[in-house]
Amino acid sequence: MSAPITEPILVVRDLRKHFPIAGGPLGFRTVGQVKAVDGVSFEVSAGETLALVGESGCGKSTTGRMLLRLTEPSGGEIRFDGIDLLGLGRTDMRRRRREIQIVFQDPYASLSPRQRVEDIIAEPLDVNGLCENAAARRDRVVELLRLVGLDAVHLRRYPFEFSGGQRQRVAIARALAPQPRLIVADEPVSALDVSIQSQVVNLMQDLQEQFRLAYVFISHDLAVVRHIAHRVAVMYLGRLVEVGDTETLFSQPHHPYTQALLSAAPVADPERRRTRIVLTGDVPSPANVPSGCHFHPRCPVAEGVCRETVPVLRDVGGGQMAACHFAKAFPIPV
Amino acid sequence: MSLLEVDQLQVHLFTNRGLVRAVDGVSFSLEAGRSLGIVGESGCGKTMTALALMRLIPMPPAQIVGGSIRFDGEDVVAMDDARLRALRGNQIAMIYQDPMTTLNPVFTVGEQIAESVRLHRHDGRHAAFLRAVEMLQLVGIPDPDRVARAYPHQLSGGMRQRAVIAMALACDPKLLIADEPTTALDVTIQAQILELLRRLRDDLGTGIILITHDLGVIADLVDEVVVMYAGKLVEHAPVRHLFADPQHPYTQGLLRSVPSLDMREHRLKTIDGTVPPAHAMPAGCRFNPRCSLVREVCREKEPPLVDIGQGSRAACWALA
Amino acid sequence: MSDIAIAPGRQSAVLTYLAGNKLTAMGAALCCLLMFVALISPWIVPFDPLEQSFATANQGPSEVHWFGTDAFGRDVFSRVLIGGRVSLSIGICAPILSALFGVWSGMIAGYFGGWTDRLISRFSDLLMSFPSLLLGVMIAAALGPSFQTAVIAIAVALFPRFVRLSRSATQVLRREPFVDASIAAGRGTLSIMLRHVLPNIAGPLVVALSLWVATAIRLEAALSFLGLGAQPPTPSWGNMIRDGMSDLVGDPWPAAFAGAAITLAVLAFNMVGDALRDMLDPELDT
Numbered sequence: 001m002s003a004p005i006t007e008p009i010l011v012v013r014d015l016r017k018h019f020p021i022a023g024g025p026l027g028f029r030t031v032g033q034v035k036a037v038d039g040v041s042f043e044v045s046a047g048e049t050l051a052l053v054g055e056s057g058c059g060k061s062t063t064g065r066m067l068l069r070l071t072e073p074s075g076g077e078i079r080f081d082g083i084d085l086l087g088l089g090r091t092d093m094r095r096r097r098r099e100i101q102i103v104f105q106d107p108y109a110s111l112s113p114r115q116r117v118e119d120i121i122a123e124p125l126d127v128n129g130l131c132e133n134a135a136a137r138r139d140r141v142v143e144l145l146r147l148v149g150l151d152a153v154h155l156r157r158y159p160f161e162f163s164g165g166q167r168q169r170v171a172i173a174r175a176l177a178p179q180p181r182l183i184v185a186d187e188p189v190s191a192l193d194v195s196i197q198s199q200v201v202n203l204m205q206d207l208q209e210q211f212r213l214a215y216v217f218i219s220h221d222l223a224v225v226r227h228i229a230h231r232v233a234v235m236y237l238g239r240l241v242e243v244g245d246t247e248t249l250f251s252q253p254h255h256p257y258t259q260a261l262l263s264a265a266p267v268a269d270p271e272r273r274r275t276r277i278v279l280t281g282d283v284p285s286p287a288n289v290p291s292g293c294h295f296h297p298r299c300p301v302a303e304g305v306c307r308e309t310v311p312v313l314r315d316v317g318g319g320q321m322a323a324c325h326f327a328k329a330f331p332i333p334v
Numbered sequence: 335m336s337l338l339e340v341d342q343l344q345v346h347l348f349t350n351r352g353l354v355r356a357v358d359g360v361s362f363s364l365e366a367g368r369s370l371g372i373v374g375e376s377g378c379g380k381t382m383t384a385l386a387l388m389r390l391i392p393m394p395p396a397q398i399v400g401g402s403i404r405f406d407g408e409d410v411v412a413m414d415d416a417r418l419r420a421l422r423g424n425q426i427a428m429i430y431q432d433p434m435t436t437l438n439p440v441f442t443v444g445e446q447i448a449e450s451v452r453l454h455r456h457d458g459r460h461a462a463f464l465r466a467v468e469m470l471q472l473v474g475i476p477d478p479d480r481v482a483r484a485y486p487h488q489l490s491g492g493m494r495q496r497a498v499i500a501m502a503l504a505c506d507p508k509l510l511i512a513d514e515p516t517t518a519l520d521v522t523i524q525a526q527i528l529e530l531l532r533r534l535r536d537d538l539g540t541g542i543i544l545i546t547h548d549l550g551v552i553a554d555l556v557d558e559v560v561v562m563y564a565g566k567l568v569e570h571a572p573v574r575h576l577f578a579d580p581q582h583p584y585t586q587g588l589l590r591s592v593p594s595l596d597m598r599e600h601r602l603k604t605i606d607g608t609v610p611p612a613h614a615m616p617a618g619c620r621f622n623p624r625c626s627l628v629r630e631v632c633r634e635k636e637p638p639l640v641d642i643g644q645g646s647r648a649a650c651w652a653l654a
Numbered sequence: 655m656s657d658i659a660i661a662p663g664r665q666s667a668v669l670t671y672l673a674g675n676k677l678t679a680m681g682a683a684l685c686c687l688l689m690f691v692a693l694i695s696p697w698i699v700p701f702d703p704l705e706q707s708f709a710t711a712n713q714g715p716s717e718v719h720w721f722g723t724d725a726f727g728r729d730v731f732s733r734v735l736i737g738g739r740v741s742l743s744i745g746i747c748a749p750i751l752s753a754l755f756g757v758w759s760g761m762i763a764g765y766f767g768g769w770t771d772r773l774i775s776r777f778s779d780l781l782m783s784f785p786s787l788l789l790g791v792m793i794a795a796a797l798g799p800s801f802q803t804a805v806i807a808i809a810v811a812l813f814p815r816f817v818r819l820s821r822s823a824t825q826v827l828r829r830e831p832f833v834d835a836s837i838a839a840g841r842g843t844l845s846i847m848l849r850h851v852l853p854n855i856a857g858p859l860v861v862a863l864s865l866w867v868a869t870a871i872r873l874e875a876a877l878s879f880l881g882l883g884a885q886p887p888t889p890s891w892g893n894m895i896r897d898g899m900s901d902l903v904g905d906p907w908p909a910a911f912a913g914a915a916i917t918l919a920v921l922a923f924n925m926v927g928d929a930l931r932d933m934l935d936p937e938l939d940t
Binding site: 163165193198202205220223224246247261262264269278282 | 526
């Protein structure tokens with residue numbers, strides 16, 4: 001399965017986010033930096049899903065938020081349709097916001113509890129003046145509700161009357177309202193029950209096909225990612241360690257971290273008694289990153305050079321890119 | 335005599351929207367040294383069942399209204415408070431999902447583990463502390479002496495969960511109840527904790543009840559699986575049989591809707607509809623509105639749990 | 655998150671709660687009664703509260719003068735009523751004035767963070783470092799004692815408390831994804847603060863408001879007692895106690911009844927505040 005090869009609509013170059021750590025007697029001095037995102041580059045084309053995967057502290061959520069400038073980047077470029085979003089002023093940015101939307105992880109917190117579903121979904125329409133009158137607004141909202149598998153009867157209800165899966169559908173309807181071309185989905189199904197997850201994943205795929213949407217799909221759940229993503233980018237402590245086509249990445253990872261991640265994911269099959277690669281140590285904190293390759297303290301194949309030199313994300317063949325001094329096709333242990 | 339025998343357990347929740355039959359007639363048993371997984375989605379009653387085993391359910395609004403729970407022959411439901419306290423933390427121990435809230439932030443990890451030891455074994459402070467360090471070593475924590483003197487916020491998520499497991503095992507319990515022990519952890523840390531639990535199961539012979547919604551976690555750790563839906567036990571089978579040949583339509587649907595890590599599917603299978611609201615359950619089999627095999631009888635009468643061979647039981651009219 | 659917002663459509667929960675909790679229902683009723691009486695007091699007073707009469711001075715409660723008379727022969731009951739009007743108006747206006755400025759400042763501080771937050775917070779902390787009464791006294795002394803001064807003084811004393819409350823509530827809310835969703839939709843900052851932040855922090859604010867009315871009443875009493883509030887001959891509960899202090903043994907009635915009125919009003923508003931807080935508490939759902 002591959003997406004049609006077209007010009008990428010989103011090009012991200014060297015994106016960074018550094019949070020200053022305050023210190024000193026009155027809290028005014030900056031004593032250090034949390035490098036939450038440390039030079040990330042990728043591209044997404046129309047109708048394509050790029051998954052950003054990684055564990056907590058890897059910076060995937062921050063990256064997603066920066067694409068909408070919900071968090072202001074510390075550096076880098078975000079080119080949407082060729083225009084650098086970071087150079088835009090307030091009004092221009094607002095106009096661009098129609099094209100890039102977001103769906104959050106928590107279906108309970110992403111909908112305002114005091115607003116009716118109709119107003120929640122219509123917010124992007126209202127704010128951008130996309131509907132001429134109340135009737136047009138209502139029609140558009142009903143259309144959106146139907147697109148996500150809900151019904152006009154839900155218009156006047158409040159979020160607390162819905163289940164998690166239904167609320168997430170409302171969130172998706174809201175994201176679709178301004179007819180975006182790219183949706184950042186930040187762990188959109190992680191908080192849902194398994195049987196509901198599959199419903200929402202199917203819905204997202206249908207919508208992608210119908211509207212040629214591009215998705216930046218942020219997730220820690222590798223099985224879902226395998227299913228929905230065309231390409232995968234693996235992050236660790238603020239950097240990309242591997243990027244490539246989904247099938248290739250899952251069957252032949254080129255970075256030891258990707259290998260460990262795939263090996264550690266639980267599989268619903270008791271017959272598969274796998275030899276797991278269990279990494280030692282904890283996921284370090286982004287406030288205290290190791291030198292050189294961030295992964296070296298936990299890496300089973302690390303050598304001296306890994307501690308000194310930062311590996312560059314480079315082509316390792318077959319369209320895959322990996323940031324490892326010893327990149328090769330790491331086998332997944334059986 | 336089994337280590338644990340649960341018979342027709344009923345836990346009701348009294349809310350201002352109506353009565354919720356959170357656990358409605360659940361029965362299973364566990365032999366010493368074996369492990370049982372309780373699997374289900376939100377609202378199925380698995381956590382309530384686990385809490386009931388030590389009578390930890392919040393009493394209002396919930397209450398055990400029926401059934402019995404026999405631990406080592408004694409009825410937990412009827413027990414007096416003193417006997418119950420002697421049991422908790424001592425012969426039955428529990429670990430929860432979020433290690434940050436399980437551990438008291440104002441005491442060191444060692445003190446918290448030692449507390450349990452002092453309470454049940456009446457050891458002195460020093461002996462209890464040594465035992466705490468010993469337990470931290472058992473759960474694979476490097477430099478256990480230093481960690482024992484550390485506060486919870488100084489440790490990472492994985493270390494905290496290990497400390498919680500150490501605390502649970504400090505008094506050599508016969509039964510360990512683990513409620514979503516790895517859900518809050520990263521995948522690579524989850525793998526570490528699961529490996530630890532596997533090792534402990536093999537080395538110590540503790541009975542384990544593992545509650546989770548994650549079928550992948552269950553597959554690798556337990557001997558038998560109980561599947562719950564909307565307060566009911568719908569299937570109970572040895573783990574291999576459950577995954578290879580699930581009998582109940584809900585189990586089948588659940589297993590089918592989990593995306594596979596090994597292979598990309600064209601479209602995920604789903605179970606239509608959603609879990610009905612807790613206070614407004616349908617008549618008859620609670621799964622009937624979503625079941626593809628539904629018949630008339632399913633809408634009228636609740637199916638009994640029947641033996642379907644190979645050590646399995648399931649509650650479905652299509653099987654009875 | 656739901657601890658901040660009370661879900662709409664649950665307004666009947668208010669009545670259900672009141673029905674179930676007699677004591678707080680009484681408090682609420684008492685508050686309403688007090689405010690109503692204070693409002694209509696000029697028309698229901700049996701005597702002119704300013705009318706002096708040496709003949710009937712220092713009398714105890716009787717059929718004619720229900721609360722007795724004071725040193726100037728004025729009817730205590732009428733003075734308590736009109737005094738209530740003064741004290742309650744100050745007690746209610748001051749917190750409202752304070753909220754108008756304090757809530758906005760707190761919201762801005764909580765929403766934007768950074769230097770804006772530091773500036774507003776430091777200023778607010780500075781005010782709060784003075785004991786409220788002392789602050790009130792300083793302001794009243796600077797502006798000259800009067801009804802308006804009392805309102806301003808108390809408003810200033812309460813200002814940092816409103817800032818603190820709305821700041822922390824806003825900070826929590828700012829992190830909620832639905833605020834981010836609104837930004838993503840293209841909504842401007844001011845619009846977000848009015849539409850999303852304000853309605854969601856209203857709950858704890860209303861609770862705080864009613865509790866601080868009680869505080870304001872006490873502060874007003876204290877200020878008037880010190881002679882810095884409403885000036886004689888206008889009665890207020892505080893200055894009635896002040897006047898009554900000089901002859902507490904001979905004629906305790908003005909002080910006693912004014913004191914009782916203060917106690918009653920403070921109690922009533924505290925009960926209402928507590929009741930509101932309980933109602934908004936999600937723990938009480940079952």
